[in-house]
């Protein structure tokens with residue numbers, strides 16, 4: 001490849017410890033496409049060795065020019081061979097790069113196959129299916145004499161996993177002293193990569209159902225991923241992929257405004273890392289222009305917005321808060337919000353009993369795990385029966401019905417019959433998804449101290465929660481009157497529940513009769529779910545909510 005002056009911009013050189021590699025012979029600026037190359041040999045990938053494969057490779061090598069054949073034979077080979085066919089096969093196996101987006105075919109490229117691996121790679125490889133060439137883009141400025149490096153492994157993994165894969169696939173042990181990151185930074189970077197990888201699993205969990213039932217949670221995971229990618233400081237292709245995931249989630253829920261912005265960010269990321277002529281830029285450029293054409297658009301309309309909804313004049317950080325639908329941090333003294341999807345998850349977002357879900361649990365020794373925070377499942381009793389034991393059908397915050405079986409010593413008889421009513425709401429601490437042998441997945445409830453029933457529907461409980469969020473909060477000494485909505489510093493507290501505030505007796509009367517406080521006041525005297533600091537885990541809690549003296553549950 002030549003620079004605009006017509007001079008080559010890199011050369012094949014010996015690189016200590018790595019065989020040969022490509023080295024810049026002048027400064028190459030970030031964003032430069034340094035390579036755009038067609039394969040000289042193509043093969044199916046991940047296919048077992050066969051006579052047919054060997055014949056195909058030999059025929060292709062024989063058809064090469066003398067220069068190409070020599071260059072091919074000089075590429076590194078980690079496999080032992082006894083004859084020419086095995087030698088060719090070994091070179092192909094060590095070096096083939098994907099030439100189909102789905103990775104089903106591989107190709108040998110005389111220049112691209114000479115680029116060595118680095119975990120802090122300064123260039124990005126990509127098969128551009130649109131122009132049918134392998135391209136390499138420079139991710140940051142590369143200086144004269146610096147080696148050009150790419151990242152060999154598909155998904156970014158931590159150091160240990162990377163080492164295993166590099167040794168198995170490419171036959172070398174990555175020497176971290178050759179990596180330009182100092183050890184501490186490299187470890188920090190590894191932790192970030194681990195977390196990106198973990199979040200990837202959480203984002204994919206639940207498929208379309210997850211996107212529709214708990215989109216806020218999925219968006220939250222992607223938000224975390226994007227922050228980590230930004231801290232990594234690399235223009236990794238994972239970043240545009242994360243933006244595309246976010247676009248799909250919001251569009252599936254009817255939010256065209258955010259969908260357009262996320263799609264634009266995805267396209268711009270791909271453009272920088274892989275060029276403006278790749279399929280992703282072309283396809284998703286259309287998505288950025290017309291998000292309503294996406295196949296998932298309108299599956300739900302719960303976040304409905306128009307395409308030009310983006311607020312103007314916000315500070316960049318406020319704009320990001322809006323874009324990612326971030327939950328506002330709590331003010332001191334503000335009560336827990338039952339609509340928080342992290343603390344009060346729907347069934348699909350509960351941890352699975354047979355997995356250690358690191359979103360819910362942590363460990364210092366990887367043997368014993370304890371919760372990172374508290375959580376509580378809320379569901380409305382749709383039906384119940386007592387056969388061998390009490391069993392209920394429960395409707396969760398997403399409207400999904402699941403079975404709840406009582407495996408307590410009393411098989412559910414601990415609950416007073418007056419509590420077990422259709423339309424009442426069950427709260428279960430630290431609930432987990434359980435796979436029953438005899439019916440669909442649900443919750444297996446074992447400890448009577450972990451359950452409480454509230455004598456109102458889930459809808460009513462959430463509506464009450466909304467009122468509490470609005471009327472019990474104090475901001476800079478100012479509160480809002482529950483009766484008339486006036487904001488003032490000198491309001492009087494409801495003497496019974498202490499949750500709501502009023503200008504005077506008239507407002508208190510209006511709140512009592514017209515705004516439903518008559519029914520809610522008693523409930524608010526027992527706010528149980530609302531008062532606890534759910535994010536801080538010192539010890540397990542039980543109903544009525546207090547911390548257990550020991551950590552055994």
Ligand SMILES: C[S@@+](CC[C@H](N)C(=O)[O-])C[C@H]1O[C@@H](n2cnc3c(N)ncnc32)[C@H](O)[C@@H]1O
Pocket residue numbers: 017018019020021074075076078094095113114115116117118170171172173174175
């Ligand atoms: C695709 S080739 C790269 C070009 C190769 N160095 C050559 O001389 O042809 C892959 C091989 O390069 C070597 N290699 C690549 N990156 C390396 C690294 N970071 N450290 C040590 N060896 C590396 C390994 O032997 C690997 O099997």
